[in-house]
Amino acid sequence: MARDGVLLVNLGTPAAPTAPAVRRYLAEFLSDPRVVELPRWLWLPLLHGVILRVRPARSARKYALIWTPEGSPLALHTACQTERLRAALPGTQVEYAMRYGEPGIAPALAKFSGCGNLGVLPLYPQYSRSTTESVRDCLPAGIRMVESFHDHPAYIAALAANVRRHWDARGRGAMLVMSFHGLPRRAVERGDPYEKQCRSTASLLASALELRASEWKVAFQSRFGAAEWLQPYTQATLVVLARGGLRRVDVMCPGFVSDCLETLEEIGIEARRSFYAAGGREFHLLNCLNEAPEWIDALVRIARDRPRDQA
Structure with a gap:
């Protein structure tokens, strides 16, 4: 019998606290029309001609202040949350992806071949078109997504x-x-x-x-x-x-x-x-929820409560 699947999606992170890595990340992030709604003819020359020449080095210095020996805090916490949720949901395939950067949504979805009911859970508690809908833009038709859990x-x-x-x-x-x-x-x-x-x-x-x-x-x-x-x-x-x-x-x-x-x-x-x-x-x-046991329990509840009928 095909098992269920849950894909957690977070925003993303540069691969390293360096100007080139931050430039690649920001180029993808700030090119998303959901994030910046200005006309493309106006925004893209400004992005590539000015912002991506100046901002990456400054942002890289900030990332260096919070980087760990193991890598990006956001990537580490998201991977750990995925592992904990996987352990808490035996029989359910649980993976994670980043909307920007790696691992991307498309290769993550490819891991779910044979899943009977795949649900996508963006790790954005509050819905916004700039974040939640940007994840939906990357999903094939028929895959259901949790839009919000702000009041769960x-x-x-x-x-x-x-x-x-x-x-x-x-x-x-x-x-x-x-x-x-x-x-x-x-x-x-x-x-x-x-x-x-x-x-x-x-x-x-x-x-x-x-x-x-x-x-x-x-x-x-x-x-x-x-x-x-x-x-x-x-x-x-x-x-x-x-x-x-x-x-x-x-x-x-x-x-x-x-x-x-x-x-x-x-x-x-x-x-x-x-x-x-x-x-x-x-x-x-205060720390974010990170791997707090109550948060893993909440993820289990939210995943189980997700819409299960196919669109």
């Missing part, structure tokens, strides 16, 4: 357990900032539900942790370009909190299920520096 009880429970674990080990701050990846404001104005889903996740998590309204905030990071993105911006929020007298802040990134450049460098180094420069004294960055 097991995901919220895993986030709450992760926060409590940190508080048990390091104490609890007066403010928990939940930092999500940003999105251009115009995307939301055109109907993208991403912001609504981020705020839903945050509200559900705050309820699970029994937080008062004064004890948590939502903010958005990783702005790219000059256009307005979702606000408030994370670093600006942290500066305002520090200048207002807050001495300790706890920061988590619920939309990232694996630690990566955006969590370890952008928040763990840059945002931390901004908070301290504004007068803050204690900055705690």
Whole structure:
């Protein structure tokens, strides 16, 4: 009997913390019309003529700060999550792919020959056309995909357990900032539900942790370009909190299920520096879900709850 299959898909990572490797990765990532919606005739000359000449070296230096002897943190965590999910779902073939970089989605799909029911699970808890639909663009017709799990009880429970674990080990701050990846404001104005889903996740998590309204905030990071993105911006929020007298802040990134450049460098180094420069004294960055047992349990639940009828 043909067995079931689950393909986990994460965003991707350069193969190495070097300018050439980052250039290859950014060229693929920033060429996706789902990511940058400008007309191709305008965007591609700017991308190849300016951005890919300047940005790779700068980004490579940032990647070098968070790279491990074994490789990219995001790649390592995604591979480990795949192994743990495979062990938790005997009889189900579990593989992983990256939307940009390696391993690609097409070669990963080729491994599922003979699977009776293949489901794709993008590791993006909150749906956005720029991420989730970009994965769908790579899938053959008939393969079902989980669009979102932003409010799945097991995901919220895993986030709450992760926060409590940190508080048990390091104490609890007066403010928990939940930092999500940003999105251009115009995307939301055109109907993208991403912001609504981020705020839903945050509200559900705050309820699970029994937080008062004064004890948590939502903010958005990783702005790219000059256009307005979702606000408030994370670093600006942290500066305002520090200048207002807050001495300790706890920061988590619920939309990232694996630690990566955006969590370890952008928040763990840059945002931390901004908070301290504004007068803050204690900055705690919580780990992403990574291989937390509650997260693996959540993946099992989400995979089992996925749509199973073929389109």
